[in-house]
Structures are given as structure tokens and as C-alpha cells.
Amino acid sequence: xxxxxxxxxxxxxxxxxxxxxxxxxxxxxxxxxxxxxxxxxxxxxxxxxxxxxxxxxxxxxxxxxxxxxxxxxxxxxxxx
Numbered sequence: 415x416x417x418x419x420x421x422x423x424x425x426x427x428x429x430x431x432x433x434x435x436x437x438x439x440x441x442x443x444x445x446x447x448x449x450x451x452x453x454x455x456x457x458x459x460x461x462x463x464x465x466x467x468x469x470x471x472x473x474x475x476x477x478x479x480x481x482x483x484x485x486x487x488x489x490x491x492x493x494x
Contacts, residue, residue: 457465463472
């Protein structure tokens with residue numbers, strides 16, 4: 415019979431070591447180090463898209479890719 419994790423006898427279940435914990439922690443630290451090395455002066459993705467495609471096409475592309483093409487907010491922006 416299986417012990418409930420929240421029962422007194424089942425509490426040891428939550429303290430079992432996770433086999434991949436060391437690797438996951440190392441990956442997280444590597445990701446944090448990578449993100450810390452990004453250039454804060456680099457233009458945002460929106461700015462780069464606007465420069466490459468023009469603001470209208472960039473807005474339509476982002477709307478289509480995010481599934482917001484028919485949203486109320488989108489219609490409000492277009493009406494403005």
C-alpha cells in the first residue's frame with residue numbers, strides 16, 4: 415500500500431534527493447550568467463522588427479504569430 419505524501423509516515427517521500435538536481439542547478443547558473451552578459455543597449459525585438467519590416471508589417475506579423483489578430487485590443491489599435 416502506498417503512503418500518502420502528507421501523512422506522517424509518508425513525509426520521507428518529499429525529502430528524497432532528485433537525481434538531476436545538480437545538473438539542473440548548473441544549467442540555471444549557466445543561463446543566468448548568459449543573460450547577465452546580454453547588451454542592455456541592444457534595441458528590443460519590437461524595435462528591430464520595426465526597422466526591418468516597417469511598423470505596420472511588424473505589428474501584423476506579431477499579431478498573427480501570437481494569435482491576437484482578431485482581439486478587441488487589436489481592433490482598438492487599428493481604429494486609433
